[in-house]
Amino acid sequence: MDGQAPNIKKWVVLYPIYINSKKTIAEGRRISAAKACENPTCVEIGDCCNHLKxxxxxxxxKLYPRDFQQVGRVRVCLKREDGTLFNPAISSRKELMLRVAELVPRHPGRTKKQEAAAASSTSGTSKSGKGGRKKR
Known part of the structure; x- marks a missing residue:
């Protein structure tokens, strides 16, 4: 990792929207919806890149230019200074997006969130008109 910080501008940029199955191609998705994952975050993408070495x-x-609600991006270095690949299985940006989209649903933070979401959805929290007490 020595001496690579100045070259970070040359690294490939990966916005979470590129692999978000909830977005259309017009909104910025770059891979097929079937292979994309639901609402990935920068941290999940970064962790997946670390997993892929x-x-x-x-x-x-940083913000996504087409939609300023999308916050954050990940810079990824596919090749070393001498041109060899860090991970021989990932030779292109598209290959990287497909591999990361496969890994994000299995991300440890995501599995915990889904368990917590399932538990909170059964507790019956619902928004009713003007506040007040919840009926039980």
Missing amino acids: VPSAIEID
Whole structure:
């Protein structure tokens, strides 16, 4: 990892919207909806890149140009200085997006969130008109 920080501008940019199955191609999705995952985050993408042994840097302060509600992006380095691939299985940006989209649903943070969401949805929290007490 020595000496790579100045070259971060040359790294591939991966916005979460590129692999979001909830978005259309017009909104910025770059892979098929069937292979994409639901609402990925920068942290999940960064963790997946680490798992794939590919250097990455999360830029949480950056916005997606077409939709300023989408916060954050991940810079990924596919090749070393001498041109060899960090991970021989990932030779292109598209290949990287497909592999990351496969891994995100199995991300440890995501499985915990789904369990918590399932537990909270059964507790019956619902928004009713003007506040007040919940009926039980």
